[in-house]
Amino acid sequence: MEALDSYHMMLSLAESFSTPFVIKAIIKLGIPNILAKSDKPIHVDEICTILQAATGQAHNSEIVRRLMQSLCRKNIFEEQPAGVFGHNSLSRWLIDGTPKSFASLFLLTTSEAGQAAWHHLHELALEGTSSSTSAFAKAHGKSIFEFAANDPVFADLWFGFLNSFGHIIINGVLEGYDGFQSVAQVLVDVGGGTGLSVSKIVQAFPHIKGVNFDLPHTIASGTQNFPGVEHIAGDMFESVPKGDAIYMQKVLHNWNDEKAKAVLKNCYNALPVGGKIIIVDHIFDPHQKTVIDQDLGMLVFTGGKQRSASEWRELLASQGFSNVNFKPLPAVKFQAVIEAFK
Ligand SMILES: C[S@@+](CC[C@H](N)C(=O)[O-])C[C@H]1O[C@@H](n2cnc3c(N)ncnc32)[C@H](O)[C@@H]1O
Structure with a gap:
């Protein structure tokens, strides 16, 4: 049991660099701000429709869902029900342009x-x-x-x-x-x-x-x-x-x-x-x-x-x-x- 735990711990350390980059991707796509503007959680397909309207570019909803789910597994954002994403107390820190935002720190350290x-x-x-x-x-x-x-x-x-x-x-x-x-x-x-x-x-x-x-x-x-x-x-x-x-x-x-x-x-x-x-x-x-x-x-x-x-x-x-x-x-x-x- 102990050997397995330390094996998982090492695996998680080896890939721990990934979380700030997933956060960067989500910030660059503008998703924390889109969710902040809505009074209820939004389905990933609708998130992609909003992104397309804003940028003129189609967004791959499967990739967006996987990125969001990867953060949900770390308790950043909430998925409830499946495919529907909303903010929680951690993800709110990622809304760009507010006086209480960590978005710029993530963009700086992952630059x-x-x-x-x-x-x-x-x-x-x-x-x-x-x-x-x-x-x-x-x-x-x-x-x-x-x-x-x-x-x-x-x-x-x-x-x-x-x-x-x-x-x-x-x-x-x-x-x-x-x-x-x-x-x-x-x-x-x-x-x-x-x-x-x-x-x-x-x-x-x-x-x-x-x-x-x-x-x-x-x-x-x-x-x-x-x-x-x-x-x-x-x-x-x-x-x-x-x-x-x-x-x-x-x-x-x-x-x-x-x-x-x-x-x-x-x-x-x-x-x-x-x-x-x-x-x-x-x-x-x-x-x-x-x-x-x-x-x-x-x-x-x-x-x-x-x-x-x-x-x-x-x-x-x-x-x-x-x-x-x-x-x-x-x-x-x-x-x-x-x-x-x-
Ligand atoms: C980490 S920042 C802190 C800025 C600010 N005090 C704050 O808390 O937001 C450090 C600041 O020191 C300034 N700085 C670095 N070298 C300096 C120098 N030789 N003379 C004056 N300011 C300097 C930088 O330009 C930067 O604005």
Whole structure:
């Protein structure tokens, strides 16, 4: 019995890469959005008729049914009765264009550029300990940020991911953290991406003047105008704009310790005495078994890492920050606000 179970487990591991690709196919066909528009589950033949009307192309209903059934077997979507498909709580996350969508994350991680990175994972084990390279850079000769600057198709996926995932994170922050009221005036979002997070903070706390600071190509092509937010282009490894407080969401886990220290040093220099840095990032427990791999994505895509609470304390203390507080965010598992002061 035990041998058979481990045999099945190995088979399932060997084909586990397939699920994100089936999800990608379903998203590219637009099926999660078609089902979301209907007030009742839809038969696969009707799904194909809707797809044909929208695209002018006939769709093979047997293939669509097999794709949908493969996801139903994993409890994504529901088939009830046979051939009739509807959403369930998992599949709703795949509806594209909503503030709570994982569609863009699946499209990004299953993109050809994203997948190519994983083929180079073993090469990182041959790098020296001070290396800051990623599997993505090994595959493409440049970092994911430089790649996004030069490849418009990938940039669309990247900014789509930042927008939808940014929504989920910032909503969790605004729900679970009460420290923005005390920001005197200027809050600088370092590596702010599209500017969505700081714009939501300014909306909730209108006394704050928001600055969204990111690389020139992000500011030029990934941002929109948000009331109360100024976009500033630059390089956080050179300097960051001065502010009363600094916000940094999902940035430091992209970098190894040496690089993260360089960013923190520039943040420290940009703050007044008593000024606060508000970091939103992962708190990693390497011994906790979870259904997600919390650490390897960083190694593959950016060359960064997730850090435990004591590693965060050490990192912040090394650049002069003190009074470090951790405020876990219940709405976004494993994420916390890490507050520290100059
Ligand atoms: C994972 S994204 C997080 C974006 C945003 N904070 C969010 O949570 O949606 C990391 C951001 O760091 C920015 N970044 C990378 N290198 C940078 C640099 N040298 N200076 C400023 N920003 C940088 C990237 O362009 C990207 O927007």
